[in-house]
Amino acid sequence: MAAADVIFLVISIIAVGAAALAVTRKNPIYSALFMMVTLLVVAAVFQMLSSPFLAVMQVLLYAGAIMVLFTFVIMLLSLRPEEMGETAPLPQRIFAAVVALGVFALLAFPAIEPGVPAAAASLAPPAAEAVRFPPAAGTGDGATVEFGATAYFGHTIFGRFVLPFELVSILVLAAVVAVMVLAKRDLSKRDVADDGSDRDPPPLSVSAAHAGSIASLATSTQPTSHGPGA
Amino acid sequence: MIWSLLVAFGVFFILTNGLPPALVYAERKLAAGIQNRVGPNRVGPYGLLQPIADAIKLLFKEDVTPRGADKFLFSIAPILSFVPAALAFAIIPFGNYAGEVRLQVADLNVGILFATAIISLGAYGIAFGGWASNSKFPLLAAVRSSAQLISYEVVMALALVAMIMTYGTVRTEVMVLAQAVPLAETGPFAYLPAWGVFQQPIAFVLFVICCFAENNRAPFDMPECEAELVGGYHTEYSSMKFALFFQGEYIAMTTMSALIVTIFLGGWHFPGMDVADHSVGMGILTILVFMAKLLGVLFFYIWVRWTLPRFRYDQVMRLCWKGCIPIALVNIAITGIIGVLYS
Numbered sequence: 035m036a037a038a039d040v041i042f043l044v045i046s047i048i049a050v051g052a053a054a055l056a057v058t059r060k061n062p063i064y065s066a067l068f069m070m071v072t073l074l075v076v077a078a079v080f081q082m083l084s085s086p087f088l089a090v091m092q093v094l095l096y097a098g099a100i101m102v103l104f105t106f107v108i109m110l111l112s113l114r115p116e117e118m119g120e121t122a123p124l125p126q127r128i129f130a131a132v133v134a135l136g137v138f139a140l141l142a143f144p145a146i147e148p149g150v151p152a153a154a155a156s157l158a159p160p161a162a163e164a165v166r167f168p169p170a171a172g173t174g175d176g177a178t179v180e181f182g183a184t185a186y187f188g189h190t191i192f193g194r195f196v197l198p199f200e201l202v203s204i205l206v207l208a209a210v211v212a213v214m215v216l217a218k219r220d221l222s223k224r225d226v227a228d229d230g231s232d233r234d235p236p237p238l239s240v241s242a243a244h245a246g247s248i249a250s251l252a253t254s255t256q257p258t259s260h261g262p263g264a
Numbered sequence: 265m266i267w268s269l270l271v272a273f274g275v276f277f278i279l280t281n282g283l284p285p286a287l288v289y290a291e292r293k294l295a296a297g298i299q300n301r302v303g304p305n306r307v308g309p310y311g312l313l314q315p316i317a318d319a320i321k322l323l324f325k326e327d328v329t330p331r332g333a334d335k336f337l338f339s340i341a342p343i344l345s346f347v348p349a350a351l352a353f354a355i356i357p358f359g360n361y362a363g364e365v366r367l368q369v370a371d372l373n374v375g376i377l378f379a380t381a382i383i384s385l386g387a388y389g390i391a392f393g394g395w396a397s398n399s400k401f402p403l404l405a406a407v408r409s410s411a412q413l414i415s416y417e418v419v420m421a422l423a424l425v426a427m428i429m430t431y432g433t434v435r436t437e438v439m440v441l442a443q444a445v446p447l448a449e450t451g452p453f454a455y456l457p458a459w460g461v462f463q464q465p466i467a468f469v470l471f472v473i474c475c476f477a478e479n480n481r482a483p484f485d486m487p488e489c490e491a492e493l494v495g496g497y498h499t500e501y502s503s504m505k506f507a508l509f510f511q512g513e514y515i516a517m518t519t520m521s522a523l524i525v526t527i528f529l530g531g532w533h534f535p536g537m538d539v540a541d542h543s544v545g546m547g548i549l550t551i552l553v554f555m556a557k558l559l560g561v562l563f564f565y566i567w568v569r570w571t572l573p574r575f576r577y578d579q580v581m582r583l584c585w586k587g588c589i590p591i592a593l594v595n596i597a598i599t600g601i602i603g604v605l606y607s
Binding site: 063064067070086087089090091093094097098099102103105106109110183184 | 337372373374375377378380381382384385387388391392394395403406407410411413414417434
């Protein structure tokens with residue numbers, strides 16, 4: 035077994051173990067902690083697949099920003115045990131298990147079915163594209179445009195996939211605006227004054243888009259005490 | 265190879281573990297000077313041994329864990345705040361070459377993005393520390409700090425985008441080399457180096473503001489403002505756990521200052537130095553230049569803390585979302601337009 039295989043095995047065990055801990059913890063803040071561990075280890079997997087840029091973005095956005103927001107919301111809600119609802123009934127849990135296994139089978143299928151990787155490979159950009167990129171301006175990475183590097187990502191997203199990229203950003207913008215409209219109680223009232231009477235922090239743009247899902251996650255996690263001493 | 269590792273880790277260790285006690289002493293002396301006091305002057309000549317006395321005192325203090333605290337999170341929180349700050353320093357080029365030895369711990373092709381990603385993990389230390397204490401003031405501090413760090417990370421990333429566009433790279437050592445040329449071919453600007461601060465003054469101001477906010481330093485020391493929150497997120501901490509938080513804060517300050525020096529102040533280069541000279545003497549000289557710039561920025565940090573009053577929390581948030589972010593976005597647009605026009 036090569037060294038890379040050993041490392042992959044170790045980080046896979048950590049990733050799956052932390053993910054299992056994340057869904058079984060009764061305390062939502064521990065779920066968040068183990069979810070963060072999972073995300074960090076997945077970043078290591080990206081690094082092993084020679085995608086350092088993706089790995090760093092995984093740490094920056096998921097582990098560094100989104101999970102901090104999750105912990106922020108969990109701390110802010112500070113739910114008492116009776117506010118968290120009851121444990122889900124058995125049929126619901128069985129249904130959830132079936133759905134999870136189905137998703138797992140769907141994801142595992144390409145790994146065991148030999149035809150799928152070949153089909154996926156045909157969708158990948160031709161290798162010659164890597165050398166077609168113009169060198170970056172200034173003293174940049176022009177000479178070192180390789181798969182997974184920052185420059186490769188930039189050229190691919192803003193060149194080949196610029197339209198899907200812009201569509202996704204418009205979708206995210208629409209979600210942010212929608213959450214703003216839903217969260218604001220009275221749109222006609224202007225509640226921002228310069229004398230500091232508006233003590234609410236302005237909504238966080240990214241957090242706004244995730245606020246709904248975060249809140250539902252925080253409440254749907256296994257109910258129990260919220261604080262360490264409660 | 266082994267020498268390069270030894271030198272790199274030696275300087276890395278000195279900067280991340282040796283500098284904080286010296287900084288604490290400098291901070292107390294400078295604060296005393298600014299406030300017309302004497303400062304520490306009892307332990308050793310000019311009070312120079314005060315940091316060592318403090319460290320020994322902290323080591324021998326009783327390590328108290330509050331009864332209602334979450335023991336596991338309470339213990340790992342100081343580590344979570346200490347490690348990211350030191351780790352991010354790895355990508356800083358603190359010198360050019362000393363012979364064969366590259367004076368940088370890690371040369372990553374994601375460069376500066378690695379530092380921002382790792383620094384963003386520092387929020388967990390404060391968040392978990394405040395929450396695990398099971399006490400009202402630390403919890404308030406943790407909630408405040410999470411929101412503040414997330415907000416200012418956005419500005420920091422946007423300011424960095426403008427710098428990455430300017431240099432055309434994310435690699436820190438290439439950024440330093442890009443600043444080692446004159447600002448202009450001819451005219452009065454030919455005497456200035458092409459440092460980031462001259463090329464992107466707006467991004468520089470935004471980045472420095474973010475550094476203060478990310479380090480929870482005055483005027484942004486919301487998570488620990490003693491007038492409102494007793495001691496903030498580390499109210500319940502004592503002994504070395506408290507000291508780790510304290511040291512983490514100073515290492516984060518050093519790392520941020522090193523980032524400012526590398527991105528905006530020319531890194532280890534000073535006008536007149538030959539970047540192709542890889543001799544040992546030149547290598548030591550580049551380290552000294554880097555250290556001088558670093559200490560200058562650290563002095564600025566301390567100077568600002570003891571000069572400006574603290575923001576109110578809503579002012580912190582308004583400055584970020586209604587002040588800094590629009591300016592940063594406009595700055596990126598202007599940088600892009602100039603880049604297209606002059607390329």
